[in-house]
Amino acid sequence: MARILVTGGTGHLGRLVVPRLVRTGADVRVVSRSPHAEGDGARYVVADWATGEGLAQAVGDAEVVVHLAGDQLHNEPMATALVRAVRDAGAEPHLVNISVVGAEKVPVRSGFDRRALGYMESKLAQERVLEESGIPWSNLRASQFHELVLIAARALAKLPVVPTPSGWRAQPIAADEVAARLVELALGDPQGRVPDVAGPEVLTFRGMVRDYLDAVGSRRPTMPVRVPGAASRAYAAGGNLAPDRAVGKQTWGEFLAEHVEHR
Template identity: 50%
Template sequence: MTTILVTGGTGTLGRLVTERLRADGHEVRVLSRHAEPYAVDLREGGPGLDAAVAGADTVVHCASTPRGGDERAAANLIAAARSAGARHLVYISIVGVDRVPLGYYKAKLAVERLVEESGLGWTVLRTTQFHDLVVQMLEALAKPPVLLLPSGVCDQPIEVAEVAARLAELAAGAPAGRVPDMGGPEVRSFQSLARAYLKATGRRRPSVNIPVPGRTFHALREGGHLTPERAVGKGTFEEYMGRRFGSGSAG
């Protein structure tokens, strides 16, 4: 079996990727800012990063933040992986990074290009949003007494464990370039997702649909972040909510 480095290996996705790879018999190293022995800030690089990559056959790059620095982190990782002779770099990206003009999406697209031009064998997988991210957004929107929802916007949430299984499969294989996208099983309006969230949490909120201007929300209304033709996910939003909140008495 191979030695695989997982960046962001303590995060929502990276932790599950690590568990899956270890269950399949691979030697896995976890890199994150606070996880010894490979506690590394990728934006800074340095000897700790070199030590983490040394001897690794494959690098699965899950570390990411909307707060900035992804491009610098990726450049440092790629340089270290090249120096160490890694054969395969696997990167997780987001459906729509080339169509939705969010700053974070632009950074993810820039990292894709760095990976493609790295000189390493590479694989890039794009997926739709994870269930838990949709819940985070709805939790924020539900704090006021009235739930304000962007009109005309849909989402296609996917189960993170399914993405982790696919990434582990890709990491164990040969470099494959840009592989087919992964989307959740259903394209859902935000209103529908909000109703499911309120029911699962036992909350009551009146909701109002509001038109949101700007290029980003225009792209979202056009479905730039969706991939209905690749609705390969199995786990539904309601199933996730049932596991997380139980019978709906959490509110």
């Protein structure tokens, strides 16, 4: 029985990965910032990313660590804390990391770039921490999740006129399809950087928002907005796309039909 620790296991992607791992028969533990009710087949261990308290114990005898924790501000420091915990524990697990397609192709050259699109830069920094750690690892880059595009579309749709970044494109993929690939990696040997996974179609962000508005029966107009900066230009140029890795099955339209109730 594989002993697998999941960081970020209570987040959006983690909630899809953890039950998949449990169904394989693995001994699954999840890092949590506070005590968590168990009952999903996983065990929860408390650790503090800021101080590192409990992380080495959490890593413990784990054979695999699926690292999903992080955000735009904390991807690099959390990866650093994880590597330190692994070393403190004297362990050498297989680290399975989730990253983002085009992490090295979206430059951040200003404070505005960093505020608006700094996630790409932070994921690249996270990758480098893990790659340079000397710990066996696998790194999967995925394109934008359907679910995250939906969150953005819902937020924008509250405005009388819906602004959409001019020229931006995306290749959205179902988060559950990414979760399935992460589980495959967790049950296999370390592979370094593996082929990216991306959705089955390249769409404009404006078109996706319009699809959402149509799905909910909204007639609110969209308005293209030019977003300044090198990072935005990279998005418009397709730096966040992987058309040769269109391995996802669910389309944006299918996702909307499944998750959005027409009013």
